[in-house]
Amino acid sequence: MKQEMGFAAIRRLLGLSAFTFKLSLQVKLILSFVFVIIIPVVLFSWYTLNEESAKAMKELTKNNENALAVEKTNIENNMELMGWTGQLALSNREMNNYLQIERIQDAARVLHIKYNVVNSFQYFLFNNPRIANVRLFTDNPYVNEIWPVILQESRIQDKPWHDEVMKQSGLPWWEIQENVTLTGAPSETSSNEPFMTYLQEFKYADNATHNGILEISMKLSNFFSGTFSSVQDMNSQLIVVARSGQVFSLKASPVFEQHSAMQLINSVNLMCNTDCETVQFKVNGQSYLASQIYIPSIDVHLVNMVSLADTLEGIHHSRVRYILLISLLAAFLVLLSYSMQAMILRRLKALRESMKQVRSGNFDVELPPITGTDEVGELGLHYRKLILKINELIQEQATRQAAGKEAELRALKNQIDSHFLYNTLENVKMLAEIEGQFLISDIMTSLGGMMRYSMEWKRDHVMISDEIKQVQHYVAVMNIRYDGRLDLRLSIAPECLKQESLKMSLQPAVENAIKHGMSRMHSSDGNLVITISAVRRDQACVIEITDNGCGIPQEKLGLLNRMLRMEESAYQDVRQLFVRKNNQDSNGIGLRNVDQRLVMSYGTEYGIQIESQEGSYTRIMMTLPYRVIEGGLDIYD
Incomplete structure (x- = not known):
């Protein structure tokens, strides 16, 4: 079966070759022009357009990855700030002594704690405006609540993250909360903005018994400053995906005009990879580019979502301009080629008519006036010289035939001479042996061997x-x-x-x-x-x-x-x-x-x-x- 297919392909190639031979020279030149110039130009343009598109996408991807890197740096700085604040809070000796008391305190002691120790915590708050709250929740029944810093742990025991904090054994736990207000605290104003909270268990002096939980809060808009910034690229928007699957972003971003942040995130396969990964996808025919990075310390995915509508439209306009320019260039080249071919073929046709007469045996043909210093003009000049040379060769043909016969006779004579010499040496050798002249016989043997070795040169x-x-x-x-x-x-x-x-x-x-x-x-x-x-x-x-x-x-x-x-x-x-x-x-x-x-x-x-x-x-x-x-x-x- 494969052999038959191979024969069929060969027959098609032979048929195409035969068809090509039947075409006129002008048609062949036009076809060669198409194959040699037009097709390479089209392929080059296609390659250039793809390279430009790939370059634009590469640059866009790089910008998105840079935006992710900048936001990640901001997040790390805020984490460091909150961790530093937590360390200062837990290193306060008077606060630790108060949280670890073992008897009921009098009013004077409580007032001292409120005006001296708690005020220092307020200083932390006011000194770092990005810190929204610093709270200490303790389970010590002898500690009096001093609003809004020292509170009983019973207020947060029903929180879903309480058990997770206890499992960390003193290590920080990060949680995004929709509301950090405390039930039953009428003096605290309610806010609908979510917070990023730093939670850490602290213990008694024996470092083994649970004492309470430290909570430090920062508004999500401050913690993810790039995500909620209004000064961004109109076609891109950062999105934060919490461990619970909640999506936080700037809802007024133009990227979410056709599809919400949740719809776009559902179309992206979130990867737990700390290196940046970029994917391109479509939602209802609309193209998007998503660059994502995972931050394991706070267990969130940071995604930079980019709408490719403007980018693809720009690439489309570039392609249209390229195609229009190539079409105009191809049309101009076709017209120019046709004009030049007509000039060349006019002189070649004159040569063809003259050659027809020469082929019929008329070597006295009148040569056409072909001028020019190009290849066709040079061909006409050599054609004239060729006719003259043919006439000279006709006159010399008889002499050459005689010379060839003489050379053949000379070569035959040389061959006869060499055989004659070998045979003569052999005859002398045999004669010497018959006469008993063995020395002469040996000399003839050596001389014959030398001559054969030196004259029969078949290899080096x-x-x-x-x-x-x-x-x-x-x-x-x-x-x-x-x-x-x-x-x-x-x-x-x-x-x-x-x-x-x-x-x-x-x-x-x-x-x-x-x-x-x-x-x-x-x-x-x-x-x-x-x-x-x-x-x-x-x-x-x-x-x-x-x-x-x-x-x-x-x-x-x-x-x-x-x-x-x-x-x-x-x-x-x-x-x-x-x-x-x-x-x-x-x-x-x-x-x-x-x-x-x-x-x-x-x-x-x-x-x-x-x-x-x-x-x-x-x-x-x-x-x-x-x-x-x-x-x-x-x-x-």
Whole structure:
């Protein structure tokens, strides 16, 4: 099934391609203009609009999170203020002594407490105008109530938060209360505004027996100052959600014109996460953005609710402007492209008519006057030159055919010559064996092996064993010249027999040893011993060609080593000076070529180095990366 679908897709692509070939050039240019310019412009504009929208939403989210952070800071400051006030209240020694009395006090003692101790509590109240009430509720039956600070705990035992405060074991408890007035207190005015109350149990001196509860109250509008501030963004409003689920906010905010604060909060999943979280949602088609944070110490959720109506409307207007601008730009570009294409195609049509005549065999066609320095004008110029060149090529065709036949005959002759030479060597070898001239037969064998190895160049890399055979053939041939005074000795490690080497890299070194070693032979028997050794050193293979010839003077040795890696121009200058000074072409050109081939194949850390001691020996060290050739493939160790 999948294969059939693949074939169907290929057929549709082929059909589309065939349909495209049938279209005129002008239509293709217009379609290419649409695909190359219009579509990228539309995609770029779409991307830009999305980026602008995302940027606007990101900035709006950041502002809302900043508003939450500022409000959280205000809340923490108010909590610190109320906690500080509570600590001062509980640290008053005279107040603690009065709350812990164990007998009925006389009127003088009560008046002293009222005018001295209670007045200090009033000072706390007046010194911090945000503190609405500071009250001490005690269960000590010997304590007289001193309104409005010292009261009996029985007045609050029916409050829903009383048991929670007792469970805290002296730790603060925060509670939002709708009304903090006390029943049966006609002198206290009633207020409908809710309060944030700080509640804490205090105990007797033994720190184990319950004595009472401290209550510090602050108006919710002061505690959540940012939430109930009238100076806010028209599109955002802070909302406080108590642990009971009650919602407190500025009811007159424009954010709540279509939906109440409770409706919006019910659409948000409140998370108990102290980090700020932002979600976007809709209520009856109206989009909102809600950033929330949880304050565990007072167990409330603080939510910044934002109406996205104005923001989305602004984004919509931006998109309309972008689309209108892009449409006008696309229309202008289409008209401009059509005009330019008409100018270009007019000249191309003239060329097409002329080419039709040339195709019919009329090479004397009158070329159309195509002007201009653009590509079409240049095409017309080259077309004229092409016609002239075709006429020249027609005239030269006969000569070329004759030259081609001659080249084929020459190549065939060269091939016949090489086979003739090999066959001749074989015939001489067989004749020598028949006549009993085995030395000549061996020489013909070595010479034939050398010629085949050097002339059949199928690849650049061979095994060292192949190079050794070539050197053995070469030394055998050269021994005819030197009356058998050449002694080739081999010391090749077994792991190096299949070492990769460049073809014809050893023979130049051996040839150099014979040429210079035999020129001034100093040994007693007049024999030249050439030793070839190969060993592996870590990840390299080192090949040494050593002879017991006359050696090289130290100053000349240093120059030869430097000449191996010289720039070509400097090398040619030194070479000419070297030849004039020594009256011979002993310049190491063969070793330099081998070194350059090694560097190009393996890198600058590989190559040739010459060592010598005058009157003793000369050694050529060739360093290669250790690579083994097996089955025609390179295997790296």
